[in-house]
Amino acid sequence: MNITREDIDNVNAVIKVLIEKPDYETTVEDTLKEYRQKSFFPGFRPGKAPSALIKKRYGKAVLLDEVNKVLSHNLTKFIIDEKLKILGEPLSNPEQQEIDWDKDDNFEFIFDIALAPEIEVTLSEDDKIDFYTITVNDEMIDNQVNYIKTQMGSNEKAEEVTDKCLIKGNFIELDESGEEKEEGIRPEDVIMSVNRIKDEEIKKLFIGKHTEETVIFDPVKAFDDNHEISHMLKISHEEAKELNSQFKYTITEILEFKKAGLNEDLYKKLYGEDTEVKTEEDLRQKLKEEIAANLLNSSERKFAVDVRNLLIDKVNPGLPEPFLKRWLKEANKELTDEQIENEFESFLKDLKWQVIKNFLVEKNELKAEEEETYELAKEVAYLQYNQYGIYNIPEEEIESFAKRIVEKPEEKEKLHFRIIEEKVIEVVRNKISIQNKEITQEEFNELLK
Template identity: 65%
Template sequence: MKITRENTDNVNAVIKVLIEKPDYEKTVEEKLKEYRQQASIPGFRPGKAPMGLIKRRFEKSVMVEEINKMLSQNLTRYMMDEKLQILGEPLASTEHQKPIDWEKDEDFEFAFDVALAPKVEVSLTEEDKLNYFTIKVTDDMIDQQIEMIQSQMGENVDADEVAEKSLVRGDFVELDEEGNQKEEGIKADGVLLSVDLVKDEEIKKQFPGKQKGEVLTFDPVTAYGDRHEVGHLLKISHEQADELDSIFRFTITEILDFQKAELNEELYKKIYGEDTGVKTEEDLRNKLKEEIANSLLQSSDRRFAYDTRDALVEKVNPELPEAFLKRWLKEANQDVTEEQIENDFDGFVKDLRWQL
């Protein structure tokens, strides 16, 4: 077996593998003997079929299989022994591969195109400089963080009357056509409603200004426009909700308004612990400014990493076998079109140069 390599330029090479009859003859013969022992051929006992018959039936397929196995193993071993750094995988050479006649040939030469990884040397001096951008923490950022903290640490408190965004707890009672409580009708106690989630504007207008103990009458299906949601509110089955067509009396038993947390020392201890040095709103703002600045460092680092990558790739700009890479991408991804490869190729090459 002979393996040769010709570098056609700095990043392309052709590897030729010549497999001659003595290289595979003995292996094929041993395989055929195994076939003879295992083959079940009509008219012959197992292992007794004439070798001539075995050869006529199996020799070519066995030869092709063994040569391909030998080719793969030795090509891989050659590239490892030669310490070849290649890109992608070897491809059958469209230019250098000679026709093969498996029926008549005894010696077989295979030619492969390979892409050689370029040698990359990065030479930097004090003149090579990049800006590191620090993101400024603005008052708006701090204000937004404080707003979020106050909302997260806030709570619902009792209110005297319903407002536009109140939570209202009450008891539902189904009414008959005369407006009286329906016998064996639906009842649901302690149902919590959010006024701003009521979809029907006319029904929503009934809530603001109401106080505990006051009564509203409305159709909950009309109010929410969603029978599935109404079923959960009234604690009834989906089937009952699908058939529901009634007016309900809703008696208010509790009114809750959301109150944001006050900025005080108690809140600061909840956030940072009993031993915190944050005592005033100014302390909080300074603390948040520091925290936001630290979190923004990740964005600054990420930007610097991208800028560094782009600058180094542009400076070194290693040569690549682009024609080979496009062909390899196409053969390795049969479901990808040439147009897709062309559209994505610049990004692929940029990433590859950075990896190198």
């Protein structure tokens, strides 16, 4: 076995791997012996076929498989041992000679590799980035208060139907003379939303009605939606398409949605029994802090993007673009040359950032600690509950959720990535000049365009 590396320039190199007969011969012979012991050929007892016959039948495949294993193992080991920071994967060199697996004993493989460029990242107070703090206004707080009142609201019994009501009742299909069909469609306890009735004249028939009163109408005309009619009348889609009948609907219950009131019971549901939120003023202040924290996340993401752009422009690592295009095509055979060209600049920018980030990680010995990973998993758990309007979550439930997250390797890897990314940004933050600017949400949105 002989492996050599020849540098073409600072980002391109060629690796030559020479695999000689002693590197694979013993394993190939042992494998063929196993094949012989397990083989069955007509005219020979099991396991007693001539070795020459076994070699003729299986020798080439076994040789090819073993040489590839030796190649893969030793190429990977060489890259690790030499501490080569490669980009992408090794590609077969265009000058690679065709191998004659029937005659050759020694095999030479030639690979092109791309090397991450040697870079230096020098930062000082001369490097400047703006940090944008988004101001929280009364409209944002009002919207959040209204959202909470809606989320925590409930349906309550009402005396009279309005266009905002839900009604529950029983359907009875009528015949052409307006009499009840004995074998007709008769679903019970059917809930309808009045505001979903598309025909305005039919909708008016319901407004002002009370429980035990009836409305005669055509559901097909009222809703103009076969799927909804099928679900409502508990019939098939085919039956719904053919339906042409009047129905009597008897109202058994009227429900009207009421938003939650702002009171201590609501505050405890939101923030727990021991909450310090006692009044509407307390709630608005709490919401202001929460909104500010969420907006700060947007500010931090914008800052991270600006840091990335600053460093890419400042360092601008030189990359082996021809090799990278070859590798992209090899790794993504479904992509056309035009697609690769169209997406290449974006790919190149991401790769430059990765090179810079790896340098800062190594230089500053950054890593994701287990405790940090677990705490971030808890944050993720809280946010997932919050998305559904659930705020007062027991700590043991959050901890259980977080443990399930970190037990999944792919999810844990995502958390590590976030932690390292944040630490890299923090390293930069501590070395450059930052000018804090307060702006409105609208102004901030314009910056993102």
